[in-house]
Amino acid sequence: MSTEAARPAAVALEGITKKFGQFVALRGITLSISPGEFVCFLGPSGCGKTTLLRIIAGLERQNTGSVMMGGRDVSGLPPSHRNYGIVFQSYALFPNLTVARNVAYGLETRRRARAVIDRRVDELLALVGLAAHKHKYPAQLSGGEQQRIALARALAPSPALLLLDEPLSALDARVRQSLRHEIRALQRRLGVTTIMVTHDQEEALAMADRIVVMNHGVVEQVGPPLDVYTRPRSPFVARFVGQMNFLEATACARPGWARLGGVEMRHAGGEPTPAGTRLLLAIRPEEILVGPAAGGENRLVTRIRAIQFLGPFTRLTLALPDGTPPLECDVAAGAFAALGAAEGSDLALSLRPDALRVFPAGG
Amino acid sequence: MGSVGVASGIPARTVRHRLAGEDVIRYALVALFALVLYLFVLYPLLHVIWRSLLGTDGGFVGAANYRRYFSTPAIAASIWNSLFVSVVSMVITVALAGGYAYALTRTLMPGRGLFRVVAMLPLFAPSLVQALAFIYVFGNNGILTRTTGYNVGIYGAKGIVLAEVFYCFPHALLILIAALSATDARLYDAARTLGASPLRTFLTVTLPGIKFGLVSACFVVFTLVITDFGAPKAIGGKFSVMATEIYNQVSGQQNFTMGATVSVVLLIPAVLAFLVDRLVQRRQYALVTASSRPLLPVRRRLADWAGFGYCALIAGVITGMYVSIAVYSLVKRWPYDFTPTLRHYRFDTVGGYAPLWNSVYVAALTAVVGTVLTFVGAYVVEKCRTRGSGALYLLSVLPVSIPGMVLGLAYIFTFNAPGSPLNVLYGTLAILIISNVIHYFTVGFLTATTALRQMDAEFENVSASLGVPFYRTFWRVTVPIALPSIVAISMYFFLNAMVTLSAVVFLVAPGTELAAVAVLLMDDAGDTAQAAAMSVCIIGIGLAVRSGYWALMRGVSRRTQAWREPRENTTLADRGREAAFP
Numbered sequence: 001m002s003t004e005a006a007r008p009a010a011v012a013l014e015g016i017t018k019k020f021g022q023f024v025a026l027r028g029i030t031l032s033i034s035p036g037e038f039v040c041f042l043g044p045s046g047c048g049k050t051t052l053l054r055i056i057a058g059l060e061r062q063n064t065g066s067v068m069m070g071g072r073d074v075s076g077l078p079p080s081h082r083n084y085g086i087v088f089q090s091y092a093l094f095p096n097l098t099v100a101r102n103v104a105y106g107l108e109t110r111r112r113a114r115a116v117i118d119r120r121v122d123e124l125l126a127l128v129g130l131a132a133h134k135h136k137y138p139a140q141l142s143g144g145e146q147q148r149i150a151l152a153r154a155l156a157p158s159p160a161l162l163l164l165d166e167p168l169s170a171l172d173a174r175v176r177q178s179l180r181h182e183i184r185a186l187q188r189r190l191g192v193t194t195i196m197v198t199h200d201q202e203e204a205l206a207m208a209d210r211i212v213v214m215n216h217g218v219v220e221q222v223g224p225p226l227d228v229y230t231r232p233r234s235p236f237v238a239r240f241v242g243q244m245n246f247l248e249a250t251a252c253a254r255p256g257w258a259r260l261g262g263v264e265m266r267h268a269g270g271e272p273t274p275a276g277t278r279l280l281l282a283i284r285p286e287e288i289l290v291g292p293a294a295g296g297e298n299r300l301v302t303r304i305r306a307i308q309f310l311g312p313f314t315r316l317t318l319a320l321p322d323g324t325p326p327l328e329c330d331v332a333a334g335a336f337a338a339l340g341a342a343e344g345s346d347l348a349l350s351l352r353p354d355a356l357r358v359f360p361a362g363g
Numbered sequence: 364m365g366s367v368g369v370a371s372g373i374p375a376r377t378v379r380h381r382l383a384g385e386d387v388i389r390y391a392l393v394a395l396f397a398l399v400l401y402l403f404v405l406y407p408l409l410h411v412i413w414r415s416l417l418g419t420d421g422g423f424v425g426a427a428n429y430r431r432y433f434s435t436p437a438i439a440a441s442i443w444n445s446l447f448v449s450v451v452s453m454v455i456t457v458a459l460a461g462g463y464a465y466a467l468t469r470t471l472m473p474g475r476g477l478f479r480v481v482a483m484l485p486l487f488a489p490s491l492v493q494a495l496a497f498i499y500v501f502g503n504n505g506i507l508t509r510t511t512g513y514n515v516g517i518y519g520a521k522g523i524v525l526a527e528v529f530y531c532f533p534h535a536l537l538i539l540i541a542a543l544s545a546t547d548a549r550l551y552d553a554a555r556t557l558g559a560s561p562l563r564t565f566l567t568v569t570l571p572g573i574k575f576g577l578v579s580a581c582f583v584v585f586t587l588v589i590t591d592f593g594a595p596k597a598i599g600g601k602f603s604v605m606a607t608e609i610y611n612q613v614s615g616q617q618n619f620t621m622g623a624t625v626s627v628v629l630l631i632p633a634v635l636a637f638l639v640d641r642l643v644q645r646r647q648y649a650l651v652t653a654s655s656r657p658l659l660p661v662r663r664r665l666a667d668w669a670g671f672g673y674c675a676l677i678a679g680v681i682t683g684m685y686v687s688i689a690v691y692s693l694v695k696r697w698p699y700d701f702t703p704t705l706r707h708y709r710f711d712t713v714g715g716y717a718p719l720w721n722s723v724y725v726a727a728l729t730a731v732v733g734t735v736l737t738f739v740g741a742y743v744v745e746k747c748r749t750r751g752s753g754a755l756y757l758l759s760v761l762p763v764s765i766p767g768m769v770l771g772l773a774y775i776f777t778f779n780a781p782g783s784p785l786n787v788l789y790g791t792l793a794i795l796i797i798s799n800v801i802h803y804f805t806v807g808f809l810t811a812t813t814a815l816r817q818m819d820a821e822f823e824n825v826s827a828s829l830g831v832p833f834y835r836t837f838w839r840v841t842v843p844i845a846l847p848s849i850v851a852i853s854m855y856f857f858l859n860a861m862v863t864l865s866a867v868v869f870l871v872a873p874g875t876e877l878a879a880v881a882v883l884l885m886d887d888a889g890d891t892a893q894a895a896a897m898s899v900c901i902i903g904i905g906l907a908v909r910s911g912y913w914a915l916m917r918g919v920s921r922r923t924q925a926w927r928e929p930r931e932n933t934t935l936a937d938r939g940r941e942a943a944f945p
Contacts, residue, residue: 017373024373059824061377078383079827086828092821096843106829157829 008071010035010161010193011056016065018051018217025051027217029065033210038187038194040204043214044240049197050165052214056195057163058082070160084161085154089170091146093138099125099149100134106157124152127186144175151183155190162187164196168203180206201241205229213237235280235359244282245327248361251277258358261322265298267356278361285315285330287355291339294350301348302327304341309333318347385832389747396743397751399736400758402785403801407773408765414623414776428624438621441608442628448520448604449589449632452527456535456584457577459528463677464539466670471662473671481678484685486533487905489862489879491593492898494526495886496684498598499691499895506687506698518600526594529681531587535580542576543569547655575644582640586633590766592865593879597886605629606865609768613775613869623776626769637764685902692896707892708900713881719900722878725792726860729799733856734849736800737807742837745815746823763805767865774798775869790872798870799860807852814848815841847916854912861905 011033018026026048033039041049054060056067058079066075074082085106093102100121107117125131128148130141138146147167154162167183168176184207187194198204204211205225213220213228213236221233232238235246249258249265253275257264260281267281289295302318305326314336318327329349331339341347418424433439463482467475485493500507501517508514517525550572554564592606599607605625613622695702710716737759744755762770774797778789788794818841826836842849864879871880878901885894 019373057824057828058380059827061380063373063375063377065378075378076381078380078386079824080383080385080830080832081381082828084828086825088819088821088825090819090821092819092825094822094840096840105826106831109829109831109835153825154828159828163828 007035009033009068010037010070011195012068013052013056014066014068016052016055016062016067018048018055018060018062025217026055026062029217029219031212031219031222033193033195035070035193036191038184038196038207038209040208040211041195041197041214042201042204042211042241043199043220045199047214048217049199049212049214053163053165053195053197056161057084057086082161083159084163085157085159086163087147087150087154087165087167089166091138091150091170093146093150093153095138098135098137099130099141102138102149103152103156105153120156124156127155128152128182142175143171144179147171147179148182151186155192160193162192162194164194166197166199169198169200176203183207205241211241213240215240232282232357235282238282238357238359243285243328243330245285245288246325247281247283247327248324249279249281251275251279261320261324263298263300265351265356266353267358268354270358273360280359280361281351282357282359283351283355285328286313287352288327288329288349289352290316290329290331290347290349291335294348296350297353298351298356299348300351301346304343304345304347307341307343316341316347318349385834388832388834390749392739392743393747393749393751393755396740397755399740400755403797404758404762404765404804407770407777410776411623411626411769411773414620415627417620419618419620428620429628432621432624432628437603438608438625441603441605441625444520444602445589445604445606445629446632448523448527448595449585451520452524452531452588453581453584455524456528456531457539457580459677460532460535460539460580461577462673463532464536464543466674468540468543469658469660470667470670471660472667472674474674478674478678481681482536483533484681484902485530486858487862487902487909488685488898489593489864489882489901490526490530490591491597491864491879491882491886492688492902493530493684494522494594494596494598495882495891495894495898496688497522497525499687499697499891500683504698509698518598519602522598522600523595523602523604526598527588527591529684530591530594531584532677532681534587535584538576538580538583539573542573542579544657546572546658548658549656551658578643579640582636586636586764589629589632589636590768590865592768592868593883596883606766606768609772610868613772619772619775622772626766626772629766630764630769633766634764641760688895688902689899692892692899697892707896710881710885710893710897712885712888712890712893713876713897718876718881719878719897719904721792721876722861722901723904725795725799725877726857728792728796729803729860730853730857732796733800733803733807734853737804737852738811738842738845738849741808741811741815742841745812746833759808760805762801762803765802767802767863767867768869770798770802771866771869774866790875792875794870795867795875795877796860798866799856799863802863802866803856803859806855810848810852810855811845814845818844850912850916854909857908858905861901 009032011031013029013031016026016029017024029048029052041052043049051060055062058074058077058081062075066073068074069082069084094105097105103121103124104117107120121134122131125134128151130145130148130152133141133145133149138149141149147170151167164183168179171179180203196204196207205228208225210222211225211228212222215236221228221237223231228237228241232241232244235244238244239246247260249260251257251273252259252264254264255272256269257266258279258281259265265281273279300320302320304316305319306317308315308317311333313330313332316329316331316336318329320327339347415428416423416425418427463478466472467479497517499505501515501522502508503514503518505517515521546569550568551564554568559567589604590606592610595602595604595607596610603611605628609622609625609629612618612625690701691697692707693703693705694700695704695706710718740755740759744752744759765773774794777783778785778794780786788797822836822840823833826833862879864883867877868880868883871877878897882894882897882901885891885897
């Protein structure tokens with residue numbers, strides 16, 4: 001892919017704003033998506049991610065800004081002239097048409113021979129693994145199967161772009177997990193540029209090449225999943241993607257150190273701040289080291305206030321001596337057994353300096 | 364919110380979309396629907412109001428007609444008479460139908476299916492026929508009056524109320540059955556586990572649950588009675604109500620101005636009832652959710668048999684009414700000579716069977732035109748959103764509050780105006796069809812709207828993304844899914860067009876006589892046996908068409924609706940909706 005640097009972006013958004021009455025849904029969104037990329041719009045409900053998708057689809061009109069697809073300005077084009085396929089949360093399968101007729105729906109108006117259409121339908125049904133259900137009606141299929149049919153229908157006319165609007169949120173957890181892999185594999189195989197809207201951070205992390213984290217109509221951060229997870233650019237992103245503990249601290253005179261209660265801690269660094277500036281230190285529950293591993297720097301002694309057994313790991317709620325909000329700490333189930341700790345007992349831990357991110361306070 | 368300041372920096376106009384070919388069709392449909400509603404609803408209505416402000420010579424007189432109306436005791440009395448019979452009929456009908464509906468839905472009495480069918484019979488007859496039945500039994504020459512020598516004095520308010528109660532009974536019953544069916548059994552379980560007595564359960568669970576249904580039934584009956592013309596005309600005698608007053612002024616005295624004045628006054632309670640009902644229904648909340656469990660009645664010997672006795676009594680009266688009409692039409696001279704004869708079926712005074720075939724023709728075309736117009740109209744309002752959508756919706760639900768007499772008079776003013784190009788419609792069957800379509804427009808429109816709203820809103824968006832024009836999806840997806848509703852709408856139009864009298868009584872002309880009008884004319888002329896015979900024909904055709912539809916739909920649904928989910932998955936709300944149509 002990267003060899004063709006001169007290829008225009010599959011989708012390029014420039015200064016998109018949208019308001020509904022006095023409510024501003026999107027404020028100047030600018031974004032470029034490369035051909036073949038799988039991008040997730042991630043954010044809480046009301047952040048504008050669905051509105052942005054619908055503007056790309058031409059189902060909603062922006063107040064300002066332009067939408068380019070493959071170098072073509074489609075800002076003013078109706079949906080039917082934009083060349084994309086879309087899968088909605090509700091699937092929107094036509095209940096009175098068979099699976100095959102649903103998949104063929106977008107092909108039939110394009111004046112193709114019956115045999116060509118039939119072959120394409122078979123091909124797509126094979127692709128989503130539902131060839132056997134060709135003559136059934138949507139109501140006779142499970143939710144996951146319906147979702148795959150909706151996917152096949154959207155892909156049938158070979159669109160340049162695939163839009164997925166919360167495609168998995170109506171499904172139960174187990175089906176959702178397996179469909180994640182399936183959609184991702186299919187997208188890789190076809191190489192179709194894909195934009196998926198979701199509020200499920202786990203889904204975004206598992207599927208996307210790049211995640212666009214949105215909040216209150218602005219893009220908070222864009223980057224590959226690992227990047228967004230390990231280097232969140234704002235407390236919002238840190239909190240929304242994964243779990244995060246926040247600790248109030250003040251900057252020390254020594255660069256890269258902060259005072260937390262009575263102790264000084266070394267953190268991952270960042271922009272140098274004058275001593276006494278209020279800071280927020282952040283660390284993920286699984287990054288806190290306890291027991292024999294908790295050696296070296298940034299040691300703290302805490303008291304175990306609650307223990308939640310969650311299967312593969314155990315979540316501890318740890319009270320700090322000075323009464324700041326408790327820390328959450330995830331310990332692998334086996335490791336926790338080895339600790340031999342109980343509620344009320346003391347626990348030594350260390351906050352790895354390289355995992356201790358720092359944000360300006362008030363975020 | 365800090366966003367307000369930012370919002371002011373964003374232009375209010377959105378980026379314009381280029382018009383695609385199908386958008387032109389979409390806007391053309393919106394314009395066409397708006398034109399139809401303007402031409403056949405708003406414009407005629409404004410005509411009536413305008414005429415009520417003019418003198419007999421055509422000059423503007425302001426409120427003079429209204430002053431004359433209220434100061435002429437003989438005419439002004441019609442207002443109080445109308446309100447009186449409407450309120451009394453409303454109370455009695457809703458009370459009777461409430462008990463009947465309760466017995467049908469909440470007991471295991473025998474014969475529930477039969478009781479339900481019998482209760483629907485009045486839907487197949489003009490309101491006039493209910494009145495005739497009571498006259499045949501209690502009238503001056505009624506069978507009871509003759510055999511017992513006691514005259515109950517049926518002509519007047521008493522007779523009107525009796526006739527209206529049975530005419531409106533099925534309408535109220537359908538609403539109340541729907542309300543009583545949409546109940547969550549878990550509420551009753553909760554009441555029982557908390558130790559509530561049956562009375563307390565009834566007062567705290569049952570009544571609040573059907574509150575909105577009761578209100579709705581009250582307003583429907585009130586509106587039906589106050590706008591009805593047939594029953595008061597036949598059995599009212601000297602007791603004048605507003606609808607008959609309009610008829611007297613227009614047909615009797617050729618006083619169109621006073622007719623328009625009474626019409627405008629009659630519009631007020633009808634529109635008011637409609638508005639209050641909409642306001643109340645807006646506060647309705649969903650009582651039945653996906654997790655609700657339907658209430659299954661349990662066997663209670665006493666309640667079951669009490670319900671049976673009650674329903675048998677009412678069903679007996681209804682059956683008795685139709686049996687008397689049938690017998691009346693089949694004997695030489697009721698109640699003196701019961702020799703069977705078919706001679707009353709010759710209809711010699713109204714020119715044979717022409718009115719009946721006209722009625723069937725008009726009803727069939729009303730069904731076709733009405734169904735297409737309401738369904739496409741609802742689609743246009745729901746799916747082709749424009750700035751005018753709200754106004755179109757309002758104009759579409761307005762007709763239900765226009766009394767038939769007022770609509771008929773409005774059409775005279777509009778389509779019989781000298782020099783107007785619309786005159787071509789006057790005196791044709793077309794104007795009868797149009798007036799029927801508009802008269803019954805609202806229920807069809809709302810049924811179609813409900814059906815459309817239940818569909819996935821993204822169907823059109825999916826089609827657009829696949830490059831399929833909306834009209835293709837309309838034909839291939841929307842219409843097939845809504846087929847049961849479409850059939851119900853057409854049935855509704857057909858049956859009502861067969862029995863309606865009020866709107867068409869002013870519009871029939873030589874050559875376009877209708878059966879229901881013929882009943883009125885023959886009864887007026889003293890040919891009561893022929894009137895009864897014509898009534899039997901109307902009822903017979905209605906029942907035959909309804910049964911035919913039923914048989915057809917069973918076949919159709921087996922073939923075209925195979926995709927629907929299995930029956931047991933339908934919700935209580937679905938069942939309530941089914942009950943909306945007999």
